[in-house]
Amino acid sequence: NAGVTQTPKFRVLKTGQSMTLLCAQDMNHEYMYWYRQDPGMGLRLIHYSVGEGTTAKGEVPDGYNVSRLKKQNFLLGLESAAPSQTSVYFCASTAGGRVGGYTFGSGTRLTVV
Amino acid sequence: AQKITQTQPGMFVQEKEAVTLDCTYDTSDPSYGLFWYKQPSSGEMIFLIYQGSYDQQNATEGRYSLNFQKARKSANLVISASQLGDSAMYFCAMREFGGGADGLTFGKGTHLIIQP
Numbered sequence: 001n002a003g004v005t006q007t008p009k010f011r012v013l014k015t016g017q018s019m020t021l022l023c024a025q026d027m028n029h030e031y032m033y034w035y036r037q038d039p040g041m042g043l044r045l046i047h048y049s050v051g052e053g054t055t056a057k058g059e060v061p062d063g064y065n066v067s068r069l070k071k072q073n074f075l076l077g078l079e080s081a082a083p084s085q086t087s088v089y090f091c092a093s094t095a096g097g098r099v100g101g102y103t104f105g106s107g108t109r110l111t112v113v
Numbered sequence: 114a115q116k117i118t119q120t121q122p123g124m125f126v127q128e129k130e131a132v133t134l135d136c137t138y139d140t141s142d143p144s145y146g147l148f149w150y151k152q153p154s155s156g157e158m159i160f161l162i163y164q165g166s167y168d169q170q171n172a173t174e175g176r177y178s179l180n181f182q183k184a185r186k187s188a189n190l191v192i193s194a195s196q197l198g199d200s201a202m203y204f205c206a207m208r209e210f211g212g213g214a215d216g217l218t219f220g221k222g223t224h225l226i227i228q229p
Contacts, residue, residue, distance in 0.1 A: 031215065033215075033216050033217075035219075040221060041221060042117075042204060042219035042220055042221040042222050043158075043204070043206075043217070043219040044219070045216040045217070045218070048215055048216050050215060056215070058216055059218075088156070090158065092158075092217075101160050101163065102148070102160065102217060103160075104150075104157065104158035106156065106157050107156050107157070
């Protein structure tokens with residue numbers, strides 16, 4: 001099925017460890033986004049990309065890095081995980097334009113202990 | 114100031130009744146879009162409905178309609194004839210098209226519980 005695929009779905013990290021979350025979409029969308037969802041906070045934008053090779057900061061970028069080497073993939077990296085990064089992470093993509101809908105992945109639940 | 118405000122943290126509604134979920138927004142950009150998403154307990158984000166700032170008519174999608182009052186900066190979601198499967202978190206979101214950071218800005222959500 002076409003859509004946005006996030007891997008892994010669950011992960012437990014120790015403080016200071018690093019990891020990379022992968023987002024892959026097969027809809028040829030230009031725009032891709034990483035959000036985090038915390039209880040009572042809604043979704044907040046971490047980083048986004050408006051095309052292959054581009055990235056930009058969102059509302060809460062500190063502690064994260066991203067890369068978009070291929071159009072279909074958007075990677076979110078945590079270089080040194082902290083307990084404050086315990087969250088559910090969502091990737092989304094859209095073709096762009098004024099009526100373009102956003103397709104979300106199923107989320108990654110990350111716990112940092 | 115928050116860009117998206119959802120003032121109802123939780124709501125209980127009887128099955129088959131209509132539901133209105135409130136959303137107000139704040140932007141100086143004349144070109145923007147408003148979205149509603151449903152998040153059931155399984156966690157996925159499900160797109161429900163979209164309204165553009167220049168759209169003349171209120172958006173409708175099946176049992177969902179968006180009561181768009183531009184002057185009041187209000188974009189309430191109306192669910193007609195609620196069903197048990199409508200129990201979920203509902204998020205209002207906005208995208209501003211005039212430049213600056215891209216992406217959706219979300220409200221904090223409303224937890225809707227439909228009672229039999």
